[in-house]
Amino acid sequence: MTSDNREEFLNFIAAKAERPRHQLTDHPFVPLNDLPETTLADKTPAELFALAKENSEAEHVTFKTAATADLPSVLDQMITDKTAQSLLLPTDERIAAYGLTDWAAQVAPRPTYWDPAGSRTENIQRAQDADLAIGCVEFLCAESGTITVATTPGQGRSFHFLPKHYVALVPQSRIVPRSRQAMDWYDTELKAGRLHTSNINFITGPSNSGDIEMVLVVGVHGPIDMTYVVLTDK
Amino acid sequence: MEKRGGHVYFAKKDTDAVNYITNLAKEKHVQRVVKSKSMVTTEIDLDKQLLKLPGMKLMETDLAEFILQSDNWDEPTHIVFPTLHKNRDQIRGVFEKLGYTGDNDPTRMARFAREYLRGYFLQADMGITGCNFAIADSGLINLVTNEGNADLTMAIPKTQVVVMGMERLVPSLKEAEVLDNMLSRSAVGQKLTSYCSFSGEQVAGESDGPEDLHVVILDNGRSNALGTPFESVLQCIRCGACLNVCPIYRHIGGHGYGSIYPGPIGAVLSPVLDGYEKFGDLPFASSLCGACTETCPVKIPLHRLLIKHREVMMDKLKTDKAFNKAIMKGIGMGTAHSDLFQMALQFDHSATLPFVSKKPTTVDNLYNHQGHITHAPSMAKGWTDVRDAPRPPKHTENFRRWFKDHEAQKGASNDDQ
Numbered sequence: 070m071t072s073d074n075r076e077e078f079l080n081f082i083a084a085k086a087e088r089p090r091h092q093l094t095d096h097p098f099v100p101l102n103d104l105p106e107t108t109l110a111d112k113t114p115a116e117l118f119a120l121a122k123e124n125s126e127a128e129h130v131t132f133k134t135a136a137t138a139d140l141p142s143v144l145d146q147m148i149t150d151k152t153a154q155s156l157l158l159p160t161d162e163r164i165a166a167y168g169l170t171d172w173a174a175q176v177a178p179r180p181t182y183w184d185p186a187g188s189r190t191e192n193i194q195r196a197q198d199a200d201l202a203i204g205c206v207e208f209l210c211a212e213s214g215t216i217t218v219a220t221t222p223g224q225g226r227s228f229h230f231l232p233k234h235y236v237a238l239v240p241q242s243r244i245v246p247r248s249r250q251a252m253d254w255y256d257t258e259l260k261a262g263r264l265h266t267s268n269i270n271f272i273t274g275p276s277n278s279g280d281i282e283m284v285l286v287v288g289v290h291g292p293i294d295m296t297y298v299v300l301t302d303k
Numbered sequence: 304m305e306k307r308g309g310h311v312y313f314a315k316k317d318t319d320a321v322n323y324i325t326n327l328a329k330e331k332h333v334q335r336v337v338k339s340k341s342m343v344t345t346e347i348d349l350d351k352q353l354l355k356l357p358g359m360k361l362m363e364t365d366l367a368e369f370i371l372q373s374d375n376w377d378e379p380t381h382i383v384f385p386t387l388h389k390n391r392d393q394i395r396g397v398f399e400k401l402g403y404t405g406d407n408d409p410t411r412m413a414r415f416a417r418e419y420l421r422g423y424f425l426q427a428d429m430g431i432t433g434c435n436f437a438i439a440d441s442g443l444i445n446l447v448t449n450e451g452n453a454d455l456t457m458a459i460p461k462t463q464v465v466v467m468g469m470e471r472l473v474p475s476l477k478e479a480e481v482l483d484n485m486l487s488r489s490a491v492g493q494k495l496t497s498y499c500s501f502s503g504e505q506v507a508g509e510s511d512g513p514e515d516l517h518v519v520i521l522d523n524g525r526s527n528a529l530g531t532p533f534e535s536v537l538q539c540i541r542c543g544a545c546l547n548v549c550p551i552y553r554h555i556g557g558h559g560y561g562s563i564y565p566g567p568i569g570a571v572l573s574p575v576l577d578g579y580e581k582f583g584d585l586p587f588a589s590s591l592c593g594a595c596t597e598t599c600p601v602k603i604p605l606h607r608l609l610i611k612h613r614e615v616m617m618d619k620l621k622t623d624k625a626f627n628k629a630i631m632k633g634i635g636m637g638t639a640h641s642d643l644f645q646m647a648l649q650f651d652h653s654a655t656l657p658f659v660s661k662k663p664t665t666v667d668n669l670y671n672h673q674g675h676i677t678h679a680p681s682m683a684k685g686w687t688d689v690r691d692a693p694r695p696p697k698h699t700e701n702f703r704r705w706f707k708d709h710e711a712q713k714g715a716s717n718d719d720q
């Protein structure tokens with residue numbers, strides 16, 4: 070089943086609109102202003118860090134910092150705090166880059182991994198069973214307290230949604246002013262063919278809803294709480 | 304989209320879209336569908352059609368939509384908060400039928416829904432979502448939710464269907480990013496909504512996400528707006544801000560509009576989609592205060608479009624121009640020539656006789672000239688449809704005659720002094 074009616078549909082619309090059919094490349098959009106790019110763009114890294122902390126906490130995020138050397142103990146503490154019985158990690162080279170290889174080999178509970186060779190059901194079930202997931206993300210946007218992450222074979226979509234508690238690891242050098250800068254990066258990487266992904270998530274704090282009497286409930290379908298750990302020396 | 308391996312179907316009418324999706328479900332032997340909130344699937348009444356398939360189970364997974372579904376498919380009242388009309392006790396009542404035993408605390412009730420729906424998600428074989436924006440250059444679908452249900456709907460089932468209004472297109476990821484920011488701020492006052500996702504069909508190596516993705520692009524009356532003054536209504540990003548500021552909406556609530564798109568946007572959009580016959584009243588349900596226009600993030604001149612709707616309706620539907628023009632011309636002539644005017648005054652009383660009500664009068668005017676008119680012809684019908692018109696007085700009793708006599712009397716009494 071494909072769109073055999075495409076031409077008819079598009080011609081009809083063009084006729085109704087009394088405009089000829091056209092291609093986007095012939096008529097690129099010209100933005101009216103550069104606010105998306107320039108807002109907060111003049112902030113220093115220290116100012117961006119402070120903003121990121123403030124805005125993340127406003128979104129009910131637990132905001133922590135750690136140097137690479139301290140990261141294992143910060144994560145251990147978190148496992149204890151959340152009384153996590155099961156732990157999910159990505160198959161991702163950043164785990165090694167953050168100096169977590171040894172830690173992952175001996176941590177209790179023994180971690181399960183999102184496995185690039187695993188089946189759909191296996192990986193989804195692991196995420197569903199996980200009390201705590203520790204993910205590696207690309208950016209933290211200071212203005213909104215948003216983390217951004219593209220799906221990879223070693224860190225699937227459900228990785229960020231099914232576990233009960235969720236921790237995101239992000240290098241301090243990857244704090245950007247706004248979602249715009251993050252989006253620019255994805256756009257460029259996708260178009261250059263360097264990024265192969267079917268999904269990019271911009272996640273701002275734990276899932277929530279105001280559907281019952283507009284009272285904010287934190288923790289609906291996605292994780293019920295969320296922690297960002299900023300790696301101060303990365 | 305197709306380059307990424309997805310299928311695109313163009314649906315002219317709601318039934319085309321529904322048929323395509325139900326056929327797909329049949330073909331794939333789908334038994335369990337999960338849906339994330341989408342106005343457009345409500346617009347085409349997809350749920351009920353899908354549920355007609357034998358053995359089909361379907362679950363709305365947005366908390367509010369889930370509550371509505373569990374309450375025997377109650378209608379939504381707000382674009383962003385569909386269950387605005389229910390309080391926590393009513394919701395508890397709905398959940399109790401599903402086995403909930405706790406109190407009316409929103410957090411506990413939401414946790415109950417989380418557990419309840421999780422089970423469904425894990426068994427689902429088809430996911431249906433709407434679409435906030437479709438990105439032209441990369442073929443990705445942008446969805447914005449607070450609960451994360453849309454992401455689960457896109458991650459877990461093997462087949463995903465996206466239903467999108469044909470106006471949801473943006474050129475690239477950058478524009479989607481700008482609009483997501485705008486939508487979040489206008490809809491819920493957040494800087495960015497919890498989950499903004501940009502996704503397509505699974506790529507090699509990934510283990511979750513749709514293996515088969517179908518995008519249904521829907522017209523269903525949207526093209527009626529093209530090339531007309533109403534075209535800008537297609538810019539709407541469904542943020543709901545115009546509802547929140549509208550004094551009419553705040554008084555009558557969402558159900559009063561009789562359309563799934565309530566508030567100012569509904570009053571402008573519904574007649575475009577479904578015609579004046581059905582929704583012609585809506586453009587009049589406005590105080591024209593203009594608060595909607597002021598708040599709209601995408602600058603749709605909502606209240607001006609409401610006036611335009613009234614204009615178009617009056618022009619097209621109510622007045623038969625040629626005939627009325629002739630009559631107006633006649634009246635113009637009659638009132639411009641004194642001889643003709645005098646003649647009219649002579650005969651108006653007797654000429655109106657055929658239109659005078661035969662029924663006995665219950666209440667009389669102070670000045671009554673033998674009856675009143677209940678069914679006037681032609682242009683005057685507009686008046687007598689809703690109220691009676693007094694019959695013109697006899698020539699001998701009319702104002703001019705009275706004034707003349709009065710002047711004469713006054714002159715006489717002045718002379719006396």
Ligand code: SF4
Nearest residue numbers: 539540542543545599
């Ligand atoms: S008309 Fe404007 S204010 Fe109303 S829902 Fe659409 S975008 Fe929002």
